[in-house]
Amino acid sequence: MAVTTFVLCNTHPESHAHLFFECLFSRAIWTQLMNICGSPWNGLCWNAFIDWASTHWRGNSPAIVANKLCLGVAVYHIWRERNCRIFEGTQKTSLVVARSIIDTIRCRLSSFNLKNHPIIALN
Template sequence: MSFILWVAIRGRLSTRDRIHKYDPMAVTTSVLCNTYPKSHAHLFFECLFSRTIWTQLMNICGSPWNGLCWNAFIDWASTHWRGNSPATVANKLCLGVAVYHIWRERNCAIFEGTQKTSLVVAHSIIDTIR
Protein backbone atom coordinates (compact mmCIF):
# COMPACT_ATOMS: atom_id res chain seq x y z
CA MET A 1 0.00 0.00 0.00
CA SER A 2 2.75 2.46 0.83
CA PHE A 3 4.31 1.90 -2.61
CA ILE A 4 1.04 2.85 -4.35
CA LEU A 5 0.80 5.97 -2.14
CA TRP A 6 4.40 6.91 -2.94
CA VAL A 7 3.81 6.55 -6.69
CA ALA A 8 0.50 8.46 -6.44
CA ILE A 9 2.17 11.34 -4.57
CA ARG A 10 4.80 11.51 -7.31
CA GLY A 11 2.00 11.59 -9.91
CA ARG A 12 3.34 8.50 -11.66
CA LEU A 13 0.42 6.04 -11.57
CA SER A 14 -0.79 5.05 -15.03
CA THR A 15 -3.97 7.07 -14.95
CA ARG A 16 -5.81 7.55 -18.22
CA ASP A 17 -4.50 11.08 -18.74
CA ARG A 18 -0.92 9.73 -18.64
CA ILE A 19 -1.77 6.76 -20.88
CA HIS A 20 -3.40 9.17 -23.36
CA LYS A 21 -0.01 10.89 -23.84
CA TYR A 22 1.37 7.64 -25.28
CA ASP A 23 -1.84 6.33 -26.85
CA PRO A 24 -4.00 9.09 -28.36
CA MET A 25 -6.78 6.53 -28.94
CA ALA A 26 -7.01 5.66 -25.25
CA VAL A 27 -10.24 6.40 -23.39
CA THR A 28 -9.77 9.38 -21.08
CA THR A 29 -12.95 9.48 -19.02
CA SER A 30 -13.03 8.26 -15.44
CA VAL A 31 -14.02 4.61 -15.21
CA LEU A 32 -15.46 5.18 -11.73
CA CYS A 33 -17.87 7.99 -12.59
CA ASN A 34 -17.79 8.04 -16.42
CA THR A 35 -17.42 11.79 -16.54
CA TYR A 36 -14.26 13.84 -16.44
CA PRO A 37 -10.81 12.89 -17.69
CA LYS A 38 -9.05 10.80 -15.14
CA SER A 39 -5.89 12.09 -13.52
CA HIS A 40 -4.40 11.60 -10.07
CA ALA A 41 -6.27 14.67 -8.86
CA HIS A 42 -9.55 13.40 -10.28
CA LEU A 43 -9.11 9.77 -9.27
CA PHE A 44 -8.30 10.38 -5.62
CA PHE A 45 -10.23 13.54 -4.69
CA GLU A 46 -12.33 15.04 -7.48
CA CYS A 47 -14.17 11.93 -8.65
CA LEU A 48 -17.67 11.70 -7.21
CA PHE A 49 -16.96 8.07 -6.29
CA SER A 50 -13.79 9.00 -4.35
CA ARG A 51 -15.33 12.10 -2.76
CA THR A 52 -18.13 9.95 -1.41
CA ILE A 53 -15.57 7.57 0.11
CA TRP A 54 -13.59 10.44 1.69
CA THR A 55 -16.76 12.01 3.06
CA GLN A 56 -17.73 8.69 4.67
CA LEU A 57 -14.23 8.22 6.09
CA MET A 58 -14.14 11.75 7.49
CA ASN A 59 -17.59 11.27 9.06
CA ILE A 60 -16.39 8.08 10.74
CA CYS A 61 -13.23 9.86 11.94
CA GLY A 62 -15.28 12.83 13.17
CA SER A 63 -13.56 15.31 10.86
CA PRO A 64 -15.33 17.37 8.20
CA TRP A 65 -14.26 16.93 4.58
CA ASN A 66 -11.92 19.84 3.90
CA GLY A 67 -12.47 19.85 0.12
CA LEU A 68 -8.81 20.31 -0.79
CA CYS A 69 -7.60 19.20 -4.21
CA TRP A 70 -5.07 16.33 -4.41
CA ASN A 71 -1.93 18.49 -4.71
CA ALA A 72 -3.06 20.94 -2.01
CA PHE A 73 -3.92 18.05 0.30
CA ILE A 74 -0.54 16.35 -0.20
CA ASP A 75 1.20 19.68 0.52
CA TRP A 76 -0.97 20.20 3.60
CA ALA A 77 -0.43 16.65 4.87
CA SER A 78 3.34 16.80 4.39
CA THR A 79 3.40 19.93 6.52
CA HIS A 80 0.94 18.88 9.24
CA TRP A 81 1.46 15.12 9.53
CA ARG A 82 5.00 15.06 10.89
CA GLY A 83 6.21 12.79 13.64
CA ASN A 84 4.81 9.56 14.96
CA SER A 85 2.01 10.59 17.30
CA PRO A 86 -0.92 8.14 17.30
CA ALA A 87 -3.14 10.68 15.49
CA THR A 88 -0.51 11.33 12.82
CA VAL A 89 0.11 7.63 12.27
CA ALA A 90 -3.66 7.02 12.02
CA ASN A 91 -4.05 9.81 9.45
CA LYS A 92 -1.14 8.53 7.35
CA LEU A 93 -2.50 5.01 7.54
CA CYS A 94 -5.97 6.17 6.49
CA LEU A 95 -4.53 8.06 3.48
CA GLY A 96 -2.39 5.11 2.37
CA VAL A 97 -5.19 2.57 2.73
CA ALA A 98 -7.74 4.81 0.99
CA VAL A 99 -5.43 5.52 -1.96
CA TYR A 100 -4.68 1.81 -2.28
CA HIS A 101 -8.38 0.82 -2.24
CA ILE A 102 -9.42 3.55 -4.71
CA TRP A 103 -6.59 2.52 -7.06
CA ARG A 104 -7.59 -1.15 -6.70
CA GLU A 105 -11.24 -0.30 -7.40
CA ARG A 106 -10.20 1.61 -10.51
CA ASN A 107 -8.22 -1.43 -11.69
CA CYS A 108 -11.12 -3.82 -11.01
CA ALA A 109 -13.46 -1.55 -13.00
CA ILE A 110 -11.05 -1.40 -15.97
CA PHE A 111 -9.69 -4.93 -16.07
CA GLU A 112 -12.47 -7.04 -14.55
CA GLY A 113 -15.52 -4.93 -15.37
CA THR A 114 -16.67 -4.99 -11.75
CA GLN A 115 -17.30 -2.08 -9.44
CA LYS A 116 -18.32 -1.95 -5.81
CA THR A 117 -20.32 0.91 -4.37
CA SER A 118 -18.46 3.69 -2.61
CA LEU A 119 -20.04 2.60 0.68
CA VAL A 120 -18.66 -0.94 0.30
CA VAL A 121 -15.19 0.42 -0.52
CA ALA A 122 -15.33 2.79 2.48
CA HIS A 123 -16.14 -0.14 4.77
CA SER A 124 -13.30 -2.18 3.22
CA ILE A 125 -10.96 0.70 3.99
CA ILE A 126 -12.13 0.82 7.61
CA ASP A 127 -11.75 -2.96 7.92
CA THR A 128 -8.20 -2.77 6.55
CA ILE A 129 -7.27 0.03 8.95
CA ARG A 130 -8.60 -2.01 11.89
Protein backbone atom coordinates in the same frame (compact mmCIF):
# COMPACT_ATOMS: atom_id res chain seq x y z
CA MET B 1 -6.32 -0.38 -23.53
CA ALA B 2 -6.37 3.43 -23.35
CA VAL B 3 -8.91 4.81 -20.91
CA THR B 4 -9.81 8.42 -21.59
CA THR B 5 -12.95 8.84 -19.47
CA PHE B 6 -12.60 8.05 -15.80
CA VAL B 7 -14.25 4.71 -15.01
CA LEU B 8 -15.51 5.59 -11.53
CA CYS B 9 -17.76 8.40 -12.76
CA ASN B 10 -17.67 8.24 -16.59
CA THR B 11 -17.78 12.03 -16.78
CA HIS B 12 -14.24 13.44 -16.74
CA PRO B 13 -10.86 12.60 -18.24
CA GLU B 14 -8.72 10.48 -15.96
CA SER B 15 -6.06 12.18 -13.87
CA HIS B 16 -4.58 11.57 -10.43
CA ALA B 17 -6.35 14.65 -9.07
CA HIS B 18 -9.70 13.47 -10.40
CA LEU B 19 -9.12 9.84 -9.41
CA PHE B 20 -8.33 10.56 -5.78
CA PHE B 21 -10.31 13.72 -4.93
CA GLU B 22 -12.43 15.34 -7.62
CA CYS B 23 -14.59 12.39 -8.63
CA LEU B 24 -17.91 12.11 -6.78
CA PHE B 25 -17.13 8.44 -6.06
CA SER B 26 -13.81 9.32 -4.40
CA ARG B 27 -15.26 12.35 -2.61
CA ALA B 28 -17.92 10.18 -0.99
CA ILE B 29 -15.21 7.87 0.33
CA TRP B 30 -12.99 10.71 1.59
CA THR B 31 -15.86 12.51 3.26
CA GLN B 32 -16.75 9.40 5.24
CA LEU B 33 -13.13 8.64 6.16
CA MET B 34 -12.19 12.19 7.15
CA ASN B 35 -15.32 12.52 9.30
CA ILE B 36 -14.35 9.36 11.17
CA CYS B 37 -10.70 10.38 11.53
CA GLY B 38 -11.56 13.91 12.61
CA SER B 39 -9.47 15.50 9.87
CA PRO B 40 -10.77 18.51 7.96
CA TRP B 41 -12.09 17.68 4.53
CA ASN B 42 -13.58 20.86 3.07
CA GLY B 43 -13.35 19.38 -0.43
CA LEU B 44 -9.64 20.03 -0.80
CA CYS B 45 -8.05 19.18 -4.12
CA TRP B 46 -5.34 16.50 -4.26
CA ASN B 47 -2.38 18.91 -4.18
CA ALA B 48 -3.88 21.06 -1.40
CA PHE B 49 -4.64 18.00 0.71
CA ILE B 50 -1.14 16.57 0.27
CA ASP B 51 0.34 19.96 1.18
CA TRP B 52 -1.92 20.16 4.24
CA ALA B 53 -1.14 16.59 5.33
CA SER B 54 2.62 17.02 4.89
CA THR B 55 2.46 20.04 7.20
CA HIS B 56 0.05 18.69 9.82
CA TRP B 57 0.82 14.97 9.87
CA ARG B 58 4.42 15.12 11.09
CA GLY B 59 5.77 12.78 13.70
CA ASN B 60 4.79 9.34 14.89
CA SER B 61 2.05 9.91 17.43
CA PRO B 62 -0.73 7.32 17.28
CA ALA B 63 -3.16 9.80 15.70
CA ILE B 64 -0.63 10.84 13.04
CA VAL B 65 0.24 7.23 12.21
CA ALA B 66 -3.47 6.40 11.94
CA ASN B 67 -4.14 9.34 9.62
CA LYS B 68 -1.17 8.47 7.39
CA LEU B 69 -2.40 4.89 7.27
CA CYS B 70 -5.87 6.12 6.34
CA LEU B 71 -4.44 8.10 3.42
CA GLY B 72 -2.36 5.20 2.14
CA VAL B 73 -5.09 2.59 2.46
CA ALA B 74 -7.69 4.85 0.85
CA VAL B 75 -5.45 5.65 -2.12
CA TYR B 76 -4.75 1.94 -2.56
CA HIS B 77 -8.43 0.93 -2.44
CA ILE B 78 -9.56 3.69 -4.80
CA TRP B 79 -6.82 2.70 -7.26
CA ARG B 80 -7.77 -0.95 -6.85
CA GLU B 81 -11.44 -0.22 -7.57
CA ARG B 82 -10.41 1.66 -10.71
CA ASN B 83 -8.36 -1.32 -11.88
CA CYS B 84 -11.11 -3.84 -11.07
CA ARG B 85 -13.54 -1.87 -13.20
CA ILE B 86 -11.11 -1.63 -16.11
CA PHE B 87 -9.53 -5.09 -16.08
CA GLU B 88 -12.10 -7.34 -14.39
CA GLY B 89 -15.38 -5.65 -15.26
CA THR B 90 -16.48 -5.65 -11.61
CA GLN B 91 -17.60 -2.70 -9.56
CA LYS B 92 -18.46 -1.77 -5.98
CA THR B 93 -20.30 1.20 -4.55
CA SER B 94 -18.42 3.94 -2.72
CA LEU B 95 -19.99 2.71 0.53
CA VAL B 96 -18.62 -0.80 0.01
CA VAL B 97 -15.16 0.55 -0.83
CA ALA B 98 -15.22 2.88 2.20
CA ARG B 99 -16.24 -0.03 4.44
CA SER B 100 -13.38 -2.12 3.05
CA ILE B 101 -10.97 0.74 3.72
CA ILE B 102 -12.22 1.09 7.30
CA ASP B 103 -11.93 -2.66 7.88
CA THR B 104 -8.36 -2.70 6.53
CA ILE B 105 -7.37 0.26 8.69
CA ARG B 106 -9.04 -1.23 11.75
CA CYS B 107 -7.17 -4.51 11.27
CA ARG B 108 -3.82 -2.76 10.88
CA LEU B 109 -4.39 -0.34 13.77
CA SER B 110 -5.36 -3.19 16.09
CA SER B 111 -1.77 -4.39 15.85
CA PHE B 112 -0.62 -0.93 17.05
CA ASN B 113 -2.76 -1.08 20.21
CA LEU B 114 -4.65 2.12 19.34
CA LYS B 115 -8.00 1.11 20.79
CA ASN B 116 -9.13 4.72 21.29
CA HIS B 117 -8.78 5.74 17.65
CA PRO B 118 -12.19 6.53 16.04
CA ILE B 119 -11.83 3.84 13.37
CA ILE B 120 -11.02 1.15 15.96
CA ALA B 121 -13.99 2.21 18.09
CA LEU B 122 -16.31 2.24 15.06
CA ASN B 123 -18.67 -0.73 14.86
